[in-house]
Amino acid sequence: MTALRSRFLWPLLGLIALVAALPLVTNAASQREDFFLIFMLVILASSLNIIMGYSGYVSFGHIVFFGMGGYVAFWLMFTFQTHLLVAALAAGLVASAIAFLIGAPILRLRGAYFALATIGINEAMKSLVTNFEPFGGAVGMFFNFSVYDAYGGARSAAQLAYVAMAVVALATIFTSFVIKKSKFGLALMAIREDQDVAMVLGVDPARAKVQAYVISAFFPALAGAIFFFKSGIIEPGPAFELLRSIEALVMVMLGGIGTVAGPIVGAAVYEWLRSTLITTPALSSFHLFIAGLLLLVVVLFVTAGLVGFLRHRFLAVRRYVE
Amino acid sequence: MEALIASSVDGLMLGFVYGLAAMGLTLIFGVMKVINLAHGPIIALGMFVILTLTKSFGLNPYVALLVAVAAGLASGIVIYWVAVRRVIDAPELTTLLATFSVNLMIIGVGTTVFTTSPRAVDVDLGALRMGAVTILGTKALAVLIAASVAVALYAFLFRTRSGKSIRAVANNRTAAELMGIDSSRFLALSFGIGTMLAMTAGGLLATLFSFTILSGGTYETKSFVIVVLGGLGNPTGALLGGVILGLLEGVSTMFIPVSWVPVLEYAIFVLILLVRPNGLLGARR
Numbered sequence: 001m002t003a004l005r006s007r008f009l010w011p012l013l014g015l016i017a018l019v020a021a022l023p024l025v026t027n028a029a030s031q032r033e034d035f036f037l038i039f040m041l042v043i044l045a046s047s048l049n050i051i052m053g054y055s056g057y058v059s060f061g062h063i064v065f066f067g068m069g070g071y072v073a074f075w076l077m078f079t080f081q082t083h084l085l086v087a088a089l090a091a092g093l094v095a096s097a098i099a100f101l102i103g104a105p106i107l108r109l110r111g112a113y114f115a116l117a118t119i120g121i122n123e124a125m126k127s128l129v130t131n132f133e134p135f136g137g138a139v140g141m142f143f144n145f146s147v148y149d150a151y152g153g154a155r156s157a158a159q160l161a162y163v164a165m166a167v168v169a170l171a172t173i174f175t176s177f178v179i180k181k182s183k184f185g186l187a188l189m190a191i192r193e194d195q196d197v198a199m200v201l202g203v204d205p206a207r208a209k210v211q212a213y214v215i216s217a218f219f220p221a222l223a224g225a226i227f228f229f230k231s232g233i234i235e236p237g238p239a240f241e242l243l244r245s246i247e248a249l250v251m252v253m254l255g256g257i258g259t260v261a262g263p264i265v266g267a268a269v270y271e272w273l274r275s276t277l278i279t280t281p282a283l284s285s286f287h288l289f290i291a292g293l294l295l296l297v298v299v300l301f302v303t304a305g306l307v308g309f310l311r312h313r314f315l316a317v318r319r320y321v322e
Numbered sequence: 323m324e325a326l327i328a329s330s331v332d333g334l335m336l337g338f339v340y341g342l343a344a345m346g347l348t349l350i351f352g353v354m355k356v357i358n359l360a361h362g363p364i365i366a367l368g369m370f371v372i373l374t375l376t377k378s379f380g381l382n383p384y385v386a387l388l389v390a391v392a393a394g395l396a397s398g399i400v401i402y403w404v405a406v407r408r409v410i411d412a413p414e415l416t417t418l419l420a421t422f423s424v425n426l427m428i429i430g431v432g433t434t435v436f437t438t439s440p441r442a443v444d445v446d447l448g449a450l451r452m453g454a455v456t457i458l459g460t461k462a463l464a465v466l467i468a469a470s471v472a473v474a475l476y477a478f479l480f481r482t483r484s485g486k487s488i489r490a491v492a493n494n495r496t497a498a499e500l501m502g503i504d505s506s507r508f509l510a511l512s513f514g515i516g517t518m519l520a521m522t523a524g525g526l527l528a529t530l531f532s533f534t535i536l537s538g539g540t541y542e543t544k545s546f547v548i549v550v551l552g553g554l555g556n557p558t559g560a561l562l563g564g565v566i567l568g569l570l571e572g573v574s575t576m577f578i579p580v581s582w583v584p585v586l587e588y589a590i591f592v593l594i595l596l597v598r599p600n601g602l603l604g605a606r607r
Contacts, residue, residue, distance in 0.1 A: 052415070056413075058414065058415045058418065060418070105596050106592075106595075106596065108596075109595060109596075109599060111413075111414045112351075112355070112357050112414045112418075112554070113554075113595060113599050115357070115414065115415075115418060116357070116546060116550065116595060117592055117595045117596070119543075119546065120546070120547075120550075120588050120591040120592040120595065121588075121592055123543060123584070123588045123591075124584075124585060124588030124589055124591070124592060127581075127582075127584035127585045127588060128585050130581060131579075131581050131582055131585060138581070246422060249415075249419065250419070253415075253419060257415075285433075285434040286430055286431075286434065287430070288426050288427070288429055288430030288433070289426070289427050289430030289431055289434075290430070291426055291430070292422075292423040292424065292425070292426030292427035292430060293423070293427060295419060295422070295423035295426065296404075296405055296420060296423035296424070296427075299409065299416055299419045299420045299423060300405075300408050300409060300420065303412075303416065
């Protein structure tokens with residue numbers, strides 16, 4: 001694996017780990033909350049990038065795996081007092097299994113049809129969970145505070161959730177990089193450019209696409225498990241929120257589609273912008289409008305995103321940043 | 323049995339209005355292969371045009387509907403020139419995101435101006451009773467208007483020169499340009515007509531139900547289901563799909579709890595996409 005001797009990957013992961021450790025060392029609770037959210041968005045955007053950026057399949061309803069993972073893990077922790085880490089891992093595997101089952105039929109669809117199908121699956125799952133009594137139906141489920149006692153109280157449970165989210169974010173980035181540099185990644189990108197040509201060159205598109213889909217479903221499920229563990233409550237609306245799915249798409253586009261660093265930059269910039277807009281009184285009521293305008297500008301004029309643009313303009317950036 | 327007839331008549335009538343909204347979505351897709359993700363907020367805007375004109379200017383809601391028609395056409399053309407024109411030939415993701423950005427902007431301004439509290443337009447045209455079946459005057463008129471708009475659209479597309487040009491552009495843009503058709507003008511016009519249909523449907527829905535600025539989302543997903551039922555890009559299919567969905571909503575509540583209806587709708591939606599992506603009317607692949 002020559003990819004693992006990269007001069008880009010390790011410094012990047014090291015930098016992120018360092019940033020992640022910052023609020024733990026200084027004990028800054030509000031900063032920790034901010035970073036928690038950003039790491040979650042990095043996971044969503046980065047995992048989406050694997051199927052959308054590398055393979056060119058726009059999964060509009062990718063949030064379905066986040067919601068599903070959240071529900072499976074929450075249910076395990078709620079009914080069997082399963083430990084967070086075990087429950088999250090189980091949720092990830094369930095999400096991947098579902099992606100494997102639905103992947104083969106829906107990945108046959110191309111372009112707009114695939115995008116619509118993923119929206120349909122998310123909405124179907126949301127309305128199904130709303131009616132599914134073991135998962136609490138429309139009201140969802142919520143923890144008794146005593147659940148956190150097993151983790152040494154609510155405070156250290158929050159600490160654990162933060163560390164877990166940071167680790168999953170690092171794992172997602174690592175996976176994203178390794179895929180991009182592997183033969184498998186090349187196969188995906190060949191499919192993105194021209195599926196028929198890829199097939200002629202010996203790529204099995206159906207198989208490669210399902211593999212990418214299964215991998216990209218795993219990480220959002222972990223993020224969902226950790227997020228809803230920390231919230232202590234899960235409801236169908238917030239779990240399967242289509243808007244969040246589209247926000248993840250925006251982050252990928254903003255940072256640079258198909259790049260490893262893009263989704264990270266996109267998630268951080270988007271979240272920073274969103275919170276700045278919301279907390280600035282003069283702008284708070286227009287934050288959606290400004291977000292829309294920004295998206296339009298990116299889509300119309302900077303299609304490659306921030307990282308893509310820099311890579312395009314500067315040779316030095318292109319040499320180091322993936 | 324009587325209740326079944328009553329709810330199917332009710333569903334059937336609603337289906338026409340759903341179908342009208344979906345025709346707007348499918349027309350745009352048929353002509354330029356763009357899925358308009360601003361469809362929902364545009365439906366909501368149609369509702370608020372009616373609300374504002376009736377509440378603040380005391381206009382009759384059906385006169386206000388004419389304003390909604392004009393506003394729909396104009397705003398569609400503006401949206402096309404600002405957000406869609408530059409990326410018309412780009413991959414789907416780009417146009418999906420471009421129209422979604424319009425969605426965000428409309429919702430952003432809309433929630434600021436109108437807030438998200440529920441509104442309703444007061445309009446009462448009496449009702450017609452036949453046994454268990456009650457037909458509200460507003461609903462009957464909505465069906466009548468929706469059907470006439472659909473007929474007018476067909477007359478326009480098949481009988482006028484502009485309509486024929488739109489169909490030519492939809493069929494093959496390059497060939498249409500070689501025949502001297504200014505395609506960008508007709509693309510803008512089609513987008514305008516598409517949003518006009520959505521806004522008109524929104525205006526009609528405002529006379530039937532209470533709504534908020536976010537209500538468009540529900541009807542947008544309904545439109546997706548309908549459009550897929552009828553075949554993407556096929557206006558007749560959209561009308562048929564609307565009627566089917568309306569009937570389904572009306573009848574299924576007799577047999578399953580209301581909260582299960584969306585499960586059924588989306589399951590059908592995904593199944594149709596997988597089994598017959600060209601819709602019920604489309605040719606089998």
